[in-house]
Amino acid sequence: MTSTIKVSSKMGAGFRTEVQCSHPFVIDQPKEVGGTDEGPNPLEVYLTSLAGCISALARIIAMQRKIDLKGVEVMVEGDIDKGFLMGQTKDGRAGFTEVRTCVKIDADMKEEEKNAYLEEIELRCPISDNMANKSTVEIEICELEKFR
Numbered sequence: 001m002t003s004t005i006k007v008s009s010k011m012g013a014g015f016r017t018e019v020q021c022s023h024p025f026v027i028d029q030p031k032e033v034g035g036t037d038e039g040p041n042p043l044e045v046y047l048t049s050l051a052g053c054i055s056a057l058a059r060i061i062a063m064q065r066k067i068d069l070k071g072v073e074v075m076v077e078g079d080i081d082k083g084f085l086m087g088q089t090k091d092g093r094a095g096f097t098e099v100r101t102c103v104k105i106d107a108d109m110k111e112e113e114k115n116a117y118l119e120e121i122e123l124r125c126p127i128s129d130n131m132a133n134k135s136t137v138e139i140e141i142c143e144l145e146k147f148r
Helices: 042-065 111-124 126-132
Strands: 008-011 017-020 025-027 069-080 096-107
Touching (some): 042 069, 042 096
Antiparallel strands (some): 017 025
């Protein structure tokens, strides 16, 4: 069962980008690099999507397995070569070279149960899967009506 999820964005002056999705929000850059600091930058959004997905899958699996999950805390950090990103070098790559995630699970579970639970969360998390595996990405000039 394949589904298509659509979002859109529109950038005006500066870096402010309005994102249209189920809950519209703004992506921006800090003032020190020319933005207006009205929202997270794209790299923060990317890492946040992993934290949010882990939390959502933790709740889905807990409901399916009838686990009394009191809560989950997720911390995500990533290393990136900003020299490549800013066009200062052609060595390296644009994306994160490493992403580290720490998950605290508040549930009455033994350590090995928490580890198995976390393994299933990671296995079923589409954001984690997209980070770890190659997906086909097409970026092209087109009329937006194609996607509406």
